[in-house]
Amino acid sequence: MTTAVQSVDRALTLLELISKDPEGSRLSDLARTAGLAASTTHRLLTALEQRGFAQVDASTGRWHVGRAAHSVGATWGKTRTLLAPATPFLRRLRDATRETANLGIIENGRVITIAQAESREIMRAISPPGGSAPIFCSGMGKAIISTWPDEYIDRLIDEYGFHAATSHSLTSRAAAHAEIATIRAQGYAMDDEEFVPGLRCVAAVVHGPGGDAIAAVSVSGLSIRMTEDKVDRCIKLVQQVSWDLSGRDMF
Incomplete structure (x- = not known):
């Protein structure tokens, strides 16, 4: 698997994990479940956030599905x-x-x-x-x-x-x-x-x-x-x- 394809696959995995928890997901929990380093998880989540597919609640640090993901769905x-x-x-x-x-x-x-x-x-x-x-x-x-x-x-x-x-x-x-x-x-x-x-x-x-x-x-x-x-x-x-x-x- 090429690096680019691997990054896409990991990002989609994180998006799927976020969508399963209506209360939001912590970065550490997402990293552990996805089997990724916390730094890699944060980088991928930030990329999703920039495109509107994920968003983070600054008060709780929990990640949620973004508006763009809802629009696509x-x-x-x-x-x-x-x-x-x-x-x-x-x-x-x-x-x-x-x-x-x-x-x-x-x-x-x-x-x-x-x-x-x-x-x-x-x-x-x-x-x-x-x-x-x-x-x-x-x-x-x-x-x-x-x-x-x-x-x-x-x-x-x-x-x-x-x-x-x-x-x-x-x-x-x-x-x-x-x-x-x-x-x-x-x-x-x-x-x-x-x-x-x-x-x-x-x-x-x-x-x-x-x-x-x-x-x-x-x-x-x-x-x-x-x-x-x-x-x-x-x-x-x-x-x-x-x-x-x-x-x-x-x-």
Whole structure:
């Protein structure tokens, strides 16, 4: 085992040990249980703390799981509960449109495709599950943030910027807010060759039981097939699937 891999393995071991004790763990106890020197344990815990995966209570000296670890765990749980129930809906959408149907969420300033029903067309453009795109280049991303207050969108822009992928991508705050206003009015979002040249996408937001936007569903296909008439038909189908998925207990 290389030194780097060994350090990762030891750090994850410590994180697992911390997670088992809700009252917090002392450094000496962690070192003994993990079979590590106290100095090595402290170095690894400090690295975890700097990344937000561990935190120490200064008054007790006990170590606890940090916010970043909770965030990663919550993402896994959310993704896991979304996938299986959404799959038949994505297949239905794929079969009705003959294009690729996608389900995506926002993480760290990007849209991540977490599930997909791939088009059976010979010519197709696909961002596979696990692939990501800048929010403002993505129909799913724009659909989700259209439910956010304008000040939250401004904070997103301040933190992550635009990252234009094509000549059609949004590149200014004014243009972004104008498009978000349009999305709110019409109830769907589009990616018109904004991430991949020759690819067009229609998306609608999926709401959880509490009304929060938790994901988006989309249909994406080659622009030569996604004509104005087909886009209009896809809009209705995507909206229907987003409504069918919204508010379900699986979320």
